[in-house]
Amino acid sequence: MQVVKRAAADYRWVRPPEWCPGCGHFGILQSLYNAFAELNLDPANVVLVSGIGCSSRLPHYVRTTSVHAIHGRAIPYALGIKLANPSLEVVVVGGDGDLMAIGGNHLLHLGRRNVDMTIILMDNSVYGLTRGQAGPTLPAGIKVKAVPKANPQGEINPLLLALTAGFTFIARGYSYDIKYTTKLIAEAITHKGSAFVQIYSPCVTYNNVMTREWYEKKIYKLEEADPAWDPVVHDEKEVDLKIRKALDKIVERDRLPLGVFYKNELVPTFDERYESLYDPNYRKLPPALQPVEADGKPVVDFEKLVADRLL
Amino acid sequence: MRISFLIGGPQGRGVETASFMFIYGVGSAGYYVYARREFWSNIAGGRHSYVVGTISDRWPAPAPGNSVELALTFDGHAVLEHVFHLMRGGYLVYNTEEDSKTPDSYPMMAKPLAERLKHFAKGQGFEPTVRNFVEYLRQSGVEVVGLPYNKHISEIGRKIGVASPVMLARFVNTFVVALGAALLGLDEEYVARGVGFALGKKADVIEQNKKVAAEAIKLVGKKMTTIQPRSPGVKRIFWNGNEASAYGKVVGGVRLVAYYPITPATDDAMVFERLIPFPVGKDAGELAKLERIGAMAFQAEDELAAVAITTGGAIAGARSATVTSGPGFSLMSEALSMAGMMEVGIVVTLWMRAGPSTGQATRQSQQDLFFSLFIGHGEYPKIVYASGDLEEVFLDNIRVANWAERYRVPVIHLVDKNLSNTFAVMPLPDPSNLKVQTTPPVVYPQTKEAEAYPLEEVVPPKLLPGVSNAIFHLNSLEHDPEGDPEEDPVVVTKMFEKRMQKLKLIESEIPPEEKVLYFGPADARRVIVGWGSTKPAILTALEELKDVGFLYVKMLYPYPVDLVRRYLEGREALFLENNYFGQLAMITRMFAGVVPTAVAVKFNGRPITTDDVVEAYRKFEAGQKTIKLESDL
Numbered sequence: 001m002q003v004v005k006r007a008a009a010d011y012r013w014v015r016p017p018e019w020c021p022g023c024g025h026f027g028i029l030q031s032l033y034n035a036f037a038e039l040n041l042d043p044a045n046v047v048l049v050s051g052i053g054c055s056s057r058l059p060h061y062v063r064t065t066s067v068h069a070i071h072g073r074a075i076p077y078a079l080g081i082k083l084a085n086p087s088l089e090v091v092v093v094g095g096d097g098d099l100m101a102i103g104g105n106h107l108l109h110l111g112r113r114n115v116d117m118t119i120i121l122m123d124n125s126v127y128g129l130t131r132g133q134a135g136p137t138l139p140a141g142i143k144v145k146a147v148p149k150a151n152p153q154g155e156i157n158p159l160l161l162a163l164t165a166g167f168t169f170i171a172r173g174y175s176y177d178i179k180y181t182t183k184l185i186a187e188a189i190t191h192k193g194s195a196f197v198q199i200y201s202p203c204v205t206y207n208n209v210m211t212r213e214w215y216e217k218k219i220y221k222l223e224e225a226d227p228a229w230d231p232v233v234h235d236e237k238e239v240d241l242k243i244r245k246a247l248d249k250i251v252e253r254d255r256l257p258l259g260v261f262y263k264n265e266l267v268p269t270f271d272e273r274y275e276s277l278y279d280p281n282y283r284k285l286p287p288a289l290q291p292v293e294a295d296g297k298p299v300v301d302f303e304k305l306v307a308d309r310l311l
Numbered sequence: 312m313r314i315s316f317l318i319g320g321p322q323g324r325g326v327e328t329a330s331f332m333f334i335y336g337v338g339s340a341g342y343y344v345y346a347r348r349e350f351w352s353n354i355a356g357g358r359h360s361y362v363v364g365t366i367s368d369r370w371p372a373p374a375p376g377n378s379v380e381l382a383l384t385f386d387g388h389a390v391l392e393h394v395f396h397l398m399r400g401g402y403l404v405y406n407t408e409e410d411s412k413t414p415d416s417y418p419m420m421a422k423p424l425a426e427r428l429k430h431f432a433k434g435q436g437f438e439p440t441v442r443n444f445v446e447y448l449r450q451s452g453v454e455v456v457g458l459p460y461n462k463h464i465s466e467i468g469r470k471i472g473v474a475s476p477v478m479l480a481r482f483v484n485t486f487v488v489a490l491g492a493a494l495l496g497l498d499e500e501y502v503a504r505g506v507g508f509a510l511g512k513k514a515d516v517i518e519q520n521k522k523v524a525a526e527a528i529k530l531v532g533k534k535m536t537t538i539q540p541r542s543p544g545v546k547r548i549f550w551n552g553n554e555a556s557a558y559g560k561v562v563g564g565v566r567l568v569a570y571y572p573i574t575p576a577t578d579d580a581m582v583f584e585r586l587i588p589f590p591v592g593k594d595a596g597e598l599a600k601l602e603r604i605g606a607m608a609f610q611a612e613d614e615l616a617a618v619a620i621t622t623g624g625a626i627a628g629a630r631s632a633t634v635t636s637g638p639g640f641s642l643m644s645e646a647l648s649m650a651g652m653m654e655v656g657i658v659v660t661l662w663m664r665a666g667p668s669t670g671q672a673t674r675q676s677q678q679d680l681f682f683s684l685f686i687g688h689g690e691y692p693k694i695v696y697a698s699g700d701l702e703e704v705f706l707d708n709i710r711v712a713n714w715a716e717r718y719r720v721p722v723i724h725l726v727d728k729n730l731s732n733t734f735a736v737m738p739l740p741d742p743s744n745l746k747v748q749t750t751p752p753v754v755y756p757q758t759k760e761a762e763a764y765p766l767e768e769v770v771p772p773k774l775l776p777g778v779s780n781a782i783f784h785l786n787s788l789e790h791d792p793e794g795d796p797e798e799d800p801v802v803v804t805k806m807f808e809k810r811m812q813k814l815k816l817i818e819s820e821i822p823p824e825e826k827v828l829y830f831g832p833a834d835a836r837r838v839i840v841g842w843g844s845t846k847p848a849i850l851t852a853l854e855e856l857k858d859v860g861f862l863y864v865k866m867l868y869p870y871p872v873d874l875v876r877r878y879l880e881g882r883e884a885l886f887l888e889n890n891y892f893g894q895l896a897m898i899t900r901m902f903a904g905v906v907p908t909a910v911a912v913k914f915n916g917r918p919i920t921t922d923d924v925v926e927a928y929r930k931f932e933a934g935q936k937t938i939k940l941e942s943d944l
Contacts, residue, residue: 068785287605298747311338
């Protein structure tokens with residue numbers, strides 16, 4: 001079979017993005033094109049899933065199969081696709097409102113399952129599409145321009161939550177640093193297990209506080225600050241240590257570290273667990289790829305199925 | 312031949328096990344059994360629960376009425392619960408060690424019932440003890456078999472060498488069931504078969520219980536009948552409604568079930584899960600070389616996720632279903648609208664229970680017909696289909712899985728608590744008359760962008776990620792044929808009409824006999840109209856009522872307007888429903904313009920019985936327009 005080498009432009013859909021000029025999301029979109037090209041993913045084997053919001057429009061600008069679902073539920077739709085056909089490359093994109101507020105419960109539960117898929121949080125701390133309300137990652141005391149007063153609610157630290165939930169790959173990027181974000185996304189996709197990438201993506205229209213300038217004063221790269229930084233769990237005995245090290249960095253507030261905080265591929269993935277417990281052929285013959293009838297007859301032997309109930 | 316029975320006692324202490332022993336034991340003598348379980352929304356705690364049913368030599372066995380011929384009770388509480396559920400000439404088996412107890416001795420008895428019993432005893436001029444109520448029953452023509460259970464069980468234990476109180480307590484089920492078997496003229500062999508089914512096949516356990524049964528049978532001097540062991544000549548199955556549903560899913564090709572635990576739906580998913588991996592048949596085509604094939608059963612974090620995972624599974628190409636009840640179904644509303652918009656076929660098996668809100672989790676109702684019809688914002692095509700007995704539950708699961716794939720719409724399969732907890736020994740249904748119909752996916756020779764929603768096709772092509780070599784966009788937003796957001800009014804109109812044309816397609820393709828069934832004389836002037844699990848009770852009552860028709864509606868949406876009009880034209884129609892509003896009557900008026908003559912409803916959390924049907928019909932004949940049914944068995 002001929003090996004096709006795809007370029008970033010091969011993942012661009014015919015329609016142009018409809019975001020505000022200067023929106024951080026452009027950087028994430030470009031990084032995604034780049035990462036797909038770097039991994040040479042078959043666009044007919046990738047399913048990009050999103051919920052609702054500015055960020056959730058992203059799949060429409062990408063030349064892969066996609067599902068633009070409803071608010072907050074991108075993760076369970078993606079999960080259903082992945083469970084039915086684990087050979088698909090499933091990637092979820094969404095904003096902080098979609099993934100951390102209305103969809104927070106699903107994020108929490110994906111981590112503990114360690115299903116082999118990637119979640120990309122496009123974090124701008126505001127609800128753009130409904131015109132600027134406070135997002136769940138907006139710190140208390142910050143007043144963004146569309147709302148009358150400073151935020152009375154505190155913020156969620158997405159990486160802290162992801163670590164607690166059991167994600168086995170945890171990273172943070174910054175949308176204007178496309179090269180670095182590309183690297184993180186590619187690494188997240190190739191990671192074996194549930195991967196979570198938070199990408200700061202300033203909203204130029206509604207978040208007049210957490211701007212490009214604001215972020216660029218605070219961000220730094222973990223491996224640049226500490227050349228010995230190694231987030232990878234190489235041995236099961238290291239898990240606690242690596243979690244503590246990641247935590248140290250995740251809770252930093254005055255400065256905002258970027259990079260890979262934690263990576264553990266020693267945890268069995270969901271499909272490995274399911275295969276060993278329920279169905280030895282799960283990955284070879286997953287639910288989506290099984291014939292269920294032959295000439296209209298069910299493939300399952302009904303009388304054998306109910307054998308213990310027959311009189 | 313029919314014998315109605317009930318087995319009652321404190322919940323969580325073996326009543327269910329004893330019922331399985333009894334039903335299987337009688338079944339193993341060659342009879343059919345139709346029974347249902349009534350219980351509180353607790354696991355143990357000692358609330359009263361019971362199984363009520365009918366034994367018959369023909370199928371369908373008659374559905375139970377408001378009283379029984381044989382009551383096997385575990386304690387005095389059970390006697391008090393069922394004082395008014397025994398027929399004249401019927402038999403009561405009870406524990407005389409509880410003779411001196413009163414309603415106040417049983418803290419788990421519902422207070423209103425305790426008050427009603429005390430009030431009744433006072434009116435009759437006796438103290439409200441178990442002994443006095445039994446005496447009242449005796450005087451009302453009920454035969455009584457009263458025995459000191461524990462004394463006898465201890466004696467039996469001595470005979471067979473068991474002294475441990477824990478072990479002896481385990482014999483109570485067998486003991487009570489054996490007393491029932493004795494009254495029916497069945498010997499210990501049949502009790503032992505029931506024990507083998509209910510407690511496992513361990514030979515020593517069965518042998519020991521067989522001895523207990525033999526001793527217990529000797530204690531009963533009376534016989535209500537002698538049912539001869541017989542050979543029914545057909546393969547039979549012992550199952551309940553949840554199980555029938557799960558088997559239907561497996562046979563119908565469902566390979567992904569996502570759910571969140573909720574009564575009375577959970578067992579549907581759990582049985583599906585327990586059956587993985589499934590045995591492959593000889594005619595399985597390319598799969599025939601495998602012995603077993605797998606499937607995905609997935610417990611989600613909530614019903615929002617369960618329905619989304621189900622939809623995702625269908626997008627990937629698996630036949631997918633979720634199972635739930637009212638509270639969970641409420642959470643699925645937005646996702647059903649999306650399945651309609653995105654054109655993804657999924658099945659929701661909706662096990663209705665008594666609402667509103669948490670309501671009565673383990674009790675019966677048909678309150679969610681409106682909700683099923685109108686669930687989800689906006690306008691979109693869907694199918695709402697109801698089953699009325701266990702055979703239908705099984706076969707309809709195959710149908711709805713076919714339809715979800717054929718029409719790419721959400722299909723709501725309405726079943727209820729009554730069906731979930733109906734236990735039957737019945738002929739094994741034959742699924743071979745029903746085809747499992749699938750659509751092959753489109754596969755392009757080379758990767759290409761494909762329209763997910765071509766305008767010229769009412770049902771979109773089956774494009775599967777990773778299979779079709781297609782790049783396509785699915786969208787919950789209004790979209791163009793490519794699946795990208797579009798709000799151009801001309802395109803919106805076309806896409807809307809394209810989706811809605813599915814309703815016409817569904818109406819034209821599904822045969823009339825799968826939408827409504829008519830029973831009884833073709834020229835009956837009066838017709839009972841019903842849907843769902845009231846079917847067996849109505850059919851049983853029809854034997855008594857003669858000259859009455861029964862219009863049984865299975866397809867609730869799209870509503871079979873022409874068929875319903877044809878059957879009801881020029882006739883008087885009594886709508887009979889397990890809800891408050893008379894919801895079928897209302898939607899019939901709305902869709903078909905047919906005005907019901909009378910509506911009979913029951914909303915006390917209990918199913919409509921055969922006696923209820925007769926009562927409703929008599930009142931209808933007498934000209935009553937609204938009828939409330941209140942029987943409590």
